[in-house]
Amino acid sequence: MSKTLQKASLFFLNSYTKPQTLALTPAPDKPKKARELNAVDRLFREHWRDVCRVLHACYGSGPPEPEDVAQEAFSRFAQLRNLEKIDDPKAYIIKIAMNITLKSISRLCKTRAFIDEHIQHTQEQCDEMSPETILQAEQRIAAIQKGTEQLSEKQREILMRARIKGQTYTQISTDTGWSVADICRQLNAAMALLESIDEQANNTCHQMPATDASSSNFSFEQK
Amino acid sequence: MTDPKNAANATALNSNQNTELPASSAKVQAREWLTYLYSGDISSKKREEFLIWLNSSEENKTAFNRSHEVWQTIGMTDSAVQWIQQHTVTQAETVKPTKSKGVFAKSLLVFGAMAASVALLVFNGVFNTTTHLEIPQPLTAFTSPVGQNRTITLSDGTDVTLAGNSSILVAINQNERRVTLRKGSAYFDVTHDPSRVFSVSAQQTEVRVRGTAFEVKYSANNNLKISVERGLVDVADLPESPDQEEQVLQLRPNEQLRTDIQGRFISAITIFQPETEFSWLNQRLVYDDVPLKNVIMDINRYAKKPVVILDDSINELPITASFTFEQIEPMLEGLAAAYPIALTHEANRSVLTHK
Numbered sequence: 075m076s077k078t079l080q081k082a083s084l085f086f087l088n089s090y091t092k093p094q095t096l097a098l099t100p101a102p103d104k105p106k107k108a109r110e111l112n113a114v115d116r117l118f119r120e121h122w123r124d125v126c127r128v129l130h131a132c133y134g135s136g137p138p139e140p141e142d143v144a145q146e147a148f149s150r151f152a153q154l155r156n157l158e159k160i161d162d163p164k165a166y167i168i169k170i171a172m173n174i175t176l177k178s179i180s181r182l183c184k185t186r187a188f189i190d191e192h193i194q195h196t197q198e199q200c201d202e203m204s205p206e207t208i209l210q211a212e213q214r215i216a217a218i219q220k221g222t223e224q225l226s227e228k229q230r231e232i233l234m235r236a237r238i239k240g241q242t243y244t245q246i247s248t249d250t251g252w253s254v255a256d257i258c259r260q261l262n263a264a265m266a267l268l269e270s271i272d273e274q275a276n277n278t279c280h281q282m283p284a285t286d287a288s289s290s291n292f293s294f295e296q297k
Numbered sequence: 298m299t300d301p302k303n304a305a306n307a308t309a310l311n312s313n314q315n316t317e318l319p320a321s322s323a324k325v326q327a328r329e330w331l332t333y334l335y336s337g338d339i340s341s342k343k344r345e346e347f348l349i350w351l352n353s354s355e356e357n358k359t360a361f362n363r364s365h366e367v368w369q370t371i372g373m374t375d376s377a378v379q380w381i382q383q384h385t386v387t388q389a390e391t392v393k394p395t396k397s398k399g400v401f402a403k404s405l406l407v408f409g410a411m412a413a414s415v416a417l418l419v420f421n422g423v424f425n426t427t428t429h430l431e432i433p434q435p436l437t438a439f440t441s442p443v444g445q446n447r448t449i450t451l452s453d454g455t456d457v458t459l460a461g462n463s464s465i466l467v468a469i470n471q472n473e474r475r476v477t478l479r480k481g482s483a484y485f486d487v488t489h490d491p492s493r494v495f496s497v498s499a500q501q502t503e504v505r506v507r508g509t510a511f512e513v514k515y516s517a518n519n520n521l522k523i524s525v526e527r528g529l530v531d532v533a534d535l536p537e538s539p540d541q542e543e544q545v546l547q548l549r550p551n552e553q554l555r556t557d558i559q560g561r562f563i564s565a566i567t568i569f570q571p572e573t574e575f576s577w578l579n580q581r582l583v584y585d586d587v588p589l590k591n592v593i594m595d596i597n598r599y600a601k602k603p604v605v606i607l608d609d610s611i612n613e614l615p616i617t618a619s620f621t622f623e624q625i626e627p628m629l630e631g632l633a634a635a636y637p638i639a640l641t642h643e644a645n646r647s648v649l650t651h652k
Contacts, residue, residue, distance in 0.1 A: 131385035145603060153607060169372065178519050180559055180560070183558050218374050219376055222371070234376075237368065238371070242338065272363075272366075272370075
């Protein structure tokens with residue numbers, strides 16, 4: 075870049091769009107899009123403060139800063155399709171925000187990268203999202219949800235601290251007073267219960283005929 | 298304190314000799330390996346043992362994959378949201394101020410603390426063989442507001458310029474000069490001191506120098522960019538555990554390197570244009586074929602209202618532009634005129650979408 079550019083007040087050298095960016099996705103139905111953006115703006119005004127407060131209480135002041143994460147979460151939410159089919163938008167935005175924060179915890183990223191490097195993802199994880207895989211994912215979430223409701227208070231607390239707050243067992247031990255060995259035992263017991271319920275649901279799913287998945291709104295990126 | 302790998306996970310961690318296990322054992326072991334890997338206390342040796350176990354049978358692989366999928370799915374349940382909201386309430390209750398103690402009780406506490414400190418000093422003086430007393434160095438935080446740079450001179454004479462909405466933590470003592478970049482971007486003009494390394498860490502990356510000028514900057518996707526203007530700079534990928542070796546690359550003037558959140562070097566060393574890269578030091582932002590998402594990330598350090606992109610399809614749009622901090626508003630209008638972008642001003646933010 076020439077030095078004259080540094081002194082220029084304001085201009086664009088190339089106002090054209092490069093070939094690779096010409097293949098942009100077609101603009102969606104405008105009235106619908108406008109309605110959705112209005113809805114997102116309303117959600118933003120109603121829940122912004124709450125989402126930031128939740129992130130602050132769970133993950134501290136950062137980095138990443140709760141306000142930045144919340145901003146990103148609302149942006150991603152706005153980009154989802156069929157927003158009107160999401161029952162609880164605030165909960166959905168919090169899930170996205172939790173996911174963004176956990177992805178910025180270096181230790182967890184390293185563990186995740188190590189695991190991803192060595193395990194083969196199942197076909198359904200590798201495939202594009204289809205109605206069948208979306209339905210399977212929703213059924214799996216429902217099964218795990220049911221499982222978490224059956225855990226003891228202590229097991230749920232440990233599981234959520236490890237999985238959602240991203241705490242190490244030593245940190246959990248410091249916060250709760252429970253021993254690391256006990257934390258390991260409780261976590262394994264909790265996972266055993268969730269896995270058995272997941273397996274039961276999976277077996278039932280394979281026995282059932284395919285149902286209509288058109289109402290599905292699962293599009294939350296878990297990776 | 299019990300080591301997690303010696304406690305509940307003992308079964309799994311010691312079982313890799315037996316490669317022909319029933320499916321139920323494989324499931325139990327998979328679960329125990331999974332909880333061990335996420336325990337926050339893992340060693341290279343155990344990682345190797347895990348890989349041997351994982352690759353010893355298809356059953357093990359299937360069981361571990363299944364266990365990991367369940368672990369991932371927990372984050373998508375409503376229970377997770379309920380817990381985090383409940384946790385917020387609990388946290389708020391625990392930080393409520395407690396009733397103040399009486400003056401006498403307070404005095405006793407203060408006196409007790411002073412007596413303990415003196416005792417500690419005497420104990421250290423008599424029994425400790427080190428040449429100096431290790432006193433934890435308090436960290437000093439410096440932040441810059443949205444909208445403007447801030448220049449600070451540290452106690453060793455080093456000048457630091459923070460880009461808008463940036464933050465660092467500083468600890469300087471007689472042995473070391475340590476800075477942590479919490480967010481944003483910072484340019485360092487380091488005072489030469491052969492006896493004390495000056496280090497800047499961010500995530501799992503550490504930059505070490507003795508006297509030089511360079512910038513460390515957070516960019517999109519939690520990546521870091523290190524750009525050297527003067528002198529030599531060592532960039533280290535900090536190991537996760539003490540038994541792993543760190544990787545170090547040396548950068549020379551006008552050389553640049555990118556690392557990811559894990560500290561891995563994600564680019565080769567490249568040459569950059571200092572007048573473009575450091576233009577923000579002169580209240581100007583200059584871009585030559587830079588993705589829109591990166592431009593917006595920089596703009597948000599200075600814009601009065603945050604700017605968000607609500608269309609993935611325009612994230613990578615290549616932008617070439619030059620403008621001062623005061624020209625951000627007209628620049629956004631210019632973007633909307635020159636590119637297939639729609640700009641909408643909302644009460645709390647400006648939104649960019651595909652036109």
